[in-house]
Amino acid sequence: MLEYSKEYRRGSHPVFRGSEMPPFSPRPWVCFWCKLRANRRPLSCKAMNIFKFPNLGKGTMIEYILWFLIVTLILFVIVGLWVGIYFWLSPHVEDPDGKARITGTCGDTMEVCLKFKGDHVEKTSHWTDGCAYSFNCVSSAADLARGRHPDEILDIDADLIQRSVGGLPSDHLHCARLAEETLHAALDDYMKKTSKENLSQGVK
The missing domain is CATH 3.90.1010.10 (Sufe protein. Chain: A)
Structure with a gap:
């Protein structure tokens, strides 16, 4: 997991001035772009509110691809079950009279x-x-x-x-x-x- 700088922990991060701190705990989430750059201050870029991915460990592209494939597979299974149940409830007649x-x-x-x-x-x-x-x-x-x-x-x-x-x-x-x-x-x-x-x- 990427380390957070002392400057950020004191609340003097460029995004959160003075004693103002983010309303959420940033540790479970890491900015995607900053993580690719191995930046030690992951919430410092402007993309922090756009691209947030779960911290999967090493932060390699392979992990993100695997995460995407797993989510896609789950959605595919859900849609497949829905379509199967729908056609089972309403079977199709081929070449109707x-x-x-x-x-x-x-x-x-x-x-x-x-x-x-x-x-x-x-x-x-x-x-x-x-x-x-x-x-x-x-x-x-x-x-x-x-x-x-x-x-x-x-x-x-x-x-x-x-x-x-x-x-x-x-x-x-x-x-x-x-x-x-x-x-x-x-x-x-x-x-x-x-x-x-x-x-x-x-x-x-």
Whole structure:
């Protein structure tokens, strides 16, 4: 650890004149630029309030690089866990038969994907960038559609979605309506694709 000069300990450091002392203990922290210069008065440079790094011992660049890599690795792990949990809660359907993404008047965007097997929904996926109420509503709408016939999906409305999530505050009822609209739009996309396929097969 770098030593502090007697002049600094007396309180006559150029930055802190007279008996005025810094409101914090400088010993755990060392100015990065001064430490590189091996200056015995580490708080004397103007960069003291900008670059402060923990005193890791020898003060070599390798230690700072290792410190940076460790912090970066920790952040990478945290972000990776968050992304993994998010995709686990909302699995993605590849090559959906019906897909819709709608942005409501509140600014929230919802997406629903439907994958059919025969005339029933086999898989669903959902996504939203909105609040927790939006996530619960679009998740419930996708779950309710799974295993249903297209005619049965039309019976899924905002009231059913609201009841399936245990109720909503009066100022978040629009989340259920947006989930209903997105689900029906995904079904409409599927019906349009099916009609085009049937029409093309009839022409052939």
